[in-house]
Amino acid sequence: MNTRELLGSILQKLQAGGADKAALSYNSETDEEFNIIFKELNLLRTVETNSIGMQVIKDQKQASTRLNQFDPASIDKAVRDVLQAVENSNPDPAFDISPFDEGSWTDGDLQPDVDQVIFRLQEFIALMNERYPEVHFDGGLTHEKSYSAYLNSNGTWFDKQQGAYSFNTVFTAKKGRKMSSMNYTGYAVADLNRELLQINFTEDLIRQSTGQTETQPVPGNFTGEVLVAPFLAMELIGTFIQSQIGDSGLLMKSSRFPDHLGQRILGEKLNILHDPLHPDLCYRQRYSGDGFKTYPAPLIENGVLRHYPISLYAANKCGKPRTIGSALNLIIPPGTDSLASMVKSIQQGILCMRASFGQPNANGDFSGVLKNSYYIQDGAIAHPISETMLNGNIVEMLNNIVAISSESFNLGDSIFPYLQIKEVFISRK
Amino acid sequence: MITLTLSKLLPAGTEYSEIKVQENRNFNISLLNGTVTANSTSSSAGLMCRTYSQGRWGLASSPILTESSLQDVARKAASNAKLLAEKVAGRQGVLPTQPATGKHLFFTARNKVGNQQRVEFLKDLDAYIAGKYTDLASRMVNFAQLDMEKQILTTDGGDMQSMTPRSMIVVLMTILHNGEPLQHYDIFGGMGEWEDHFVKPEDLYPKIDVIYEQLKEKRDAVFAKSGTFDCVLDSRLAGILSHEAIGHTTEADLVLGGSIAGEYMNQQVASELVTLIDIAHTWDGRICPVPVFIDDEGTEARDTIVIENGILKSYMHNKESALRMGLPLTGNARAYAYFDEPLIRMRNTMIVPGQDKVEAMISSIEDGYYLIQPSNGQADSTSEFMFGVTRGYEIKNGVLGKPIKETTISGVAFDLLKTITMISSEMDWSCAGMCGKKQMIPVGMGGPSIKCQVNIGGKS
Numbered sequence: 052m053n054t055r056e057l058l059g060s061i062l063q064k065l066q067a068g069g070a071d072k073a074a075l076s077y078n079s080e081t082d083e084e085f086n087i088i089f090k091e092l093n094l095l096r097t098v099e100t101n102s103i104g105m106q107v108i109k110d111q112k113q114a115s116t117r118l119n120q121f122d123p124a125s126i127d128k129a130v131r132d133v134l135q136a137v138e139n140s141n142p143d144p145a146f147d148i149s150p151f152d153e154g155s156w157t158d159g160d161l162q163p164d165v166d167q168v169i170f171r172l173q174e175f176i177a178l179m180n181e182r183y184p185e186v187h188f189d190g191g192l193t194h195e196k197s198y199s200a201y202l203n204s205n206g207t208w209f210d211k212q213q214g215a216y217s218f219n220t221v222f223t224a225k226k227g228r229k230m231s232s233m234n235y236t237g238y239a240v241a242d243l244n245r246e247l248l249q250i251n252f253t254e255d256l257i258r259q260s261t262g263q264t265e266t267q268p269v270p271g272n273f274t275g276e277v278l279v280a281p282f283l284a285m286e287l288i289g290t291f292i293q294s295q296i297g298d299s300g301l302l303m304k305s306s307r308f309p310d311h312l313g314q315r316i317l318g319e320k321l322n323i324l325h326d327p328l329h330p331d332l333c334y335r336q337r338y339s340g341d342g343f344k345t346y347p348a349p350l351i352e353n354g355v356l357r358h359y360p361i362s363l364y365a366a367n368k369c370g371k372p373r374t375i376g377s378a379l380n381l382i383i384p385p386g387t388d389s390l391a392s393m394v395k396s397i398q399q400g401i402l403c404m405r406a407s408f409g410q411p412n413a414n415g416d417f418s419g420v421l422k423n424s425y426y427i428q429d430g431a432i433a434h435p436i437s438e439t440m441l442n443g444n445i446v447e448m449l450n451n452i453v454a455i456s457s458e459s460f461n462l463g464d465s466i467f468p469y470l471q472i473k474e475v476f477i478s479r480k
Numbered sequence: 481m482i483t484l485t486l487s488k489l490l491p492a493g494t495e496y497s498e499i500k501v502q503e504n505r506n507f508n509i510s511l512l513n514g515t516v517t518a519n520s521t522s523s524s525a526g527l528m529c530r531t532y533s534q535g536r537w538g539l540a541s542s543p544i545l546t547e548s549s550l551q552d553v554a555r556k557a558a559s560n561a562k563l564l565a566e567k568v569a570g571r572q573g574v575l576p577t578q579p580a581t582g583k584h585l586f587f588t589a590r591n592k593v594g595n596q597q598r599v600e601f602l603k604d605l606d607a608y609i610a611g612k613y614t615d616l617a618s619r620m621v622n623f624a625q626l627d628m629e630k631q632i633l634t635t636d637g638g639d640m641q642s643m644t645p646r647s648m649i650v651v652l653m654t655i656l657h658n659g660e661p662l663q664h665y666d667i668f669g670g671m672g673e674w675e676d677h678f679v680k681p682e683d684l685y686p687k688i689d690v691i692y693e694q695l696k697e698k699r700d701a702v703f704a705k706s707g708t709f710d711c712v713l714d715s716r717l718a719g720i721l722s723h724e725a726i727g728h729t730t731e732a733d734l735v736l737g738g739s740i741a742g743e744y745m746n747q748q749v750a751s752e753l754v755t756l757i758d759i760a761h762t763w764d765g766r767i768c769p770v771p772v773f774i775d776d777e778g779t780e781a782r783d784t785i786v787i788e789n790g791i792l793k794s795y796m797h798n799k800e801s802a803l804r805m806g807l808p809l810t811g812n813a814r815a816y817a818y819f820d821e822p823l824i825r826m827r828n829t830m831i832v833p834g835q836d837k838v839e840a841m842i843s844s845i846e847d848g849y850y851l852i853q854p855s856n857g858q859a860d861s862t863s864e865f866m867f868g869v870t871r872g873y874e875i876k877n878g879v880l881g882k883p884i885k886e887t888t889i890s891g892v893a894f895d896l897l898k899t900i901t902m903i904s905s906e907m908d909w910s911c912a913g914m915c916g917k918k919q920m921i922p923v924g925m926g927g928p929s930i931k932c933q934v935n936i937g938g939k940s
């Protein structure tokens with residue numbers, strides 16, 4: 052029985068059991084994960100996982116289940132359980148499934164090039180030991196092969212095969228008893244044609260850590276400009292989306308922008324696109340978890356909210372159209388300023404490479420400890436910093452963007468540049 | 481969970497192997513403003529073999545729970561280890577061993593409650609909130625339970641079965657104040673199944689009332705001043721400090737990776753008042769939130785006294801770190817899912833209670849803060865940490881003052897521990913800790929309240 056037949060047979064059982072509507076998802080993945088531990092190739096994992104998810108709507112009530120044992124007895128039990136659970140829920144007219152559509156995609160190489168994986172990792176280890184002997188590091192390179200499918204009772208059928216490589220490394224420089232804060236980076240790529248160190252400025256980050264064993268606090272508290280590195284920009288914008296214009300913020304009624312489509316809510320220099328077709332990505336969200344094909348669209352255009360990235364349920368619940376759904380392939384187009392010129396433009400500020408911050412409160416206020424970061428004075432990087440905090444509000448910060456860098460990090464599923472943000476309060480111990 | 485006769489499937493002729501069958505079961509019910517938005521279950525079961533050969537590890541896993549599948553997985557694990565050993569110069573050394581056998585199954589002893597009763601219980605809580613607190617912008621009642629059931633056999637004689645459940649109800653409320661959303665929540669439950677914690681909805685009403693009262697206080701909250709202050713950290717914050725900022729630096733894999741604690745063995749790293757322990761399973765005669773009797777390498781789990789009277793005494797180990805450092809095993813190897821390798825993980829990390837009373841600790845502070853409820857926390861191998869604080873108060877002239885807005889505290893933990901001058905006598909465990917070191921895994925964090933100096937983030 053192939054996957055479509057398997058899901059079709061489950062759909063029939065759910066409908067025969069009384070489901071008005073049902074949606075099924077299937078995922079299987081095989082990972083070949085090569086791990087560097089204590090600077091050595093140390094562990095090779097071959098990991099197989101799979102699962103089937105069932106979402107059932109009956110009398111406008113909803114329940115769901117997920118299982119990874121596909122024998123007839125396990126499937127029948129899951130069908131019985133979810134049909135019982137849906138009786139126990141309560142009705143909401145917002146529950147629904149996607150209308151008919153279909154599509155099939157294959158992205159990337161489905162078979163790992165094991166020799167090339169080992170070659171690139173051994174090359175990485177050798178270069179690290181040669182160039183940065185004071186740096187402790189772990190890491191891993193994984194080939195991920197996945198197959199996913201979606202079937203619902205409106206006849207919608209999607210399936211997708213995908214293969215890609217993902218790399219990550221964690222590193223700390225240590226000189227005697229002095230050490231840098233731990234830093235990390237990672238990305239996904241379609242092939243292994245380049246040195247791992249040369250992708251996404253990885254070597255720059257590692258080199259920076261060797262200079263971060265000697266740090267100082269900033270000279271005093273001040274309000275200045277902050278250059279936010281791409282990883283952190285991604286975290287801040289992800290938090291903003293979730294809390295202010297995504298499902299969570301709208302459903303919890305904690306959003307400051309519950310009815311602001313077409314209005315400017317962020318700085319006009321900022322564009323945030325959802326672009327699953329971007330040619331530089333290797334992980335593409337071809338269809339969404341709620342059963343819709345994806346398509347390129349702006350979330351934020353020159354600061355104006357163009358789409359709420361919300362699910363079908365949240366859209367129905369909030370009385371809004373469901374357009375782009377929960378967007379995963381986020382792109383901030385690069386600006387025209389180089390990072391170097393942005394540093395030169397700052398009289399007093401911070402080059403913030405990483406920050407450790409608490410969950411912002413509902414109105415967006417947060418504080419974070421700056422890590423692997425630098426004090427900027429009179430247009431130049433003065434020194435790496437420690438025990439320094441950034442205090443701000445996510446919404447205000449995204450309204451205070453003064454420049455966007457021409458350099459970007461491509462994480463494989465999203466692309467982010469540096470953001471230059473004004474009027475951020477920095478405090479020291 | 482399907483059980484297999486693992487003893488006849490254990491690979492022969494390897495330096496060391498372990499085989500595991502595991503099922504993780506999740507139950508989730510969520511009500512948002514009265515609507516059951518999630519009523520779901522999930523199960524993830526499978527088997528795994530990990531083999532050690534010439535200093536390299538091979539691991540393979542499969543969701544297919546049959547003897548032939550396990551044989552295939554064992555062959556693949558061995559070939560993975562062999563492949564690495566061929567590509568990388570091998571290392572010599574025999575993994576240390578401290579095997580244990582036993583069953584530790586924490587199934588509830590009470591009559592099981594079905595999905596319908598659980599949903600009705602949660603609807604009752606929701607109706608109580610909706611009826612009593614009509615000024616809320618939104619309310620959420622969420623139940624989550626995770627059952628981790630494992631069967632592990634190792635070639636050095638380890639043989640364990642465990643079932644460790646954890647169940648929690650989270651209540652979150654939102655109000656609008658001057659157009660700005662304010663939120664507050666609390667978590668109830670802990671180690672055990674639903675039936676072990678949630679008998680009558682009315683039992684939770686007083687706790688829900690407290691959430692609302694604390695949420696109302698936030699309307700008058702003031703920004704904390706930025707800077708370093710004398711503070712009392714409630715046990716929940718002291719627990720996360722013990723785990724994130726000290727515990728991680730003393731995990732031996734991080735020590736081998738350069739952690740600052742590698743420089744401090746047998747040195748004074750804290751006030752003499754401080755003894756910090758990673759408890760395996762039992763403290764003061766009571767089972768801890770995450771009891772580990774035998775770890776995922778079949779090793780007997782023992783308490784690890786990390787800091788004793790201010791002196792750093794021990795790291796936490798798995799087999800490989802113990803071999804590399806020539807130190808005894810501690811039983812800290814744990815994995816989250818069937819396909820995961822055991823990593824060095826804390827179990828139940830705490831500072832041992834002292835003799836002081838919280839009231840006396842507060843009254844001893846002229847200008848500072850009483851910090852009570854954490855949100856998330858992070859630390860790195862320097863022991864520099866950051867924790868979000870969602871509830872706290874000013875202390876002025878020894879008396880609690882205004883509530884403070886959500887803030888962040890930070891510092892270098894080994895410096896902070898040296899500033900501890902008072903430790904309270906009470907002991908409290910957090911019921912909801914999850915640690916994300918490559919794999920997410922439940923952890924226990926707790927302890928007494930501590931008085932120390934803390935760096936606070938703020939807007940002024």
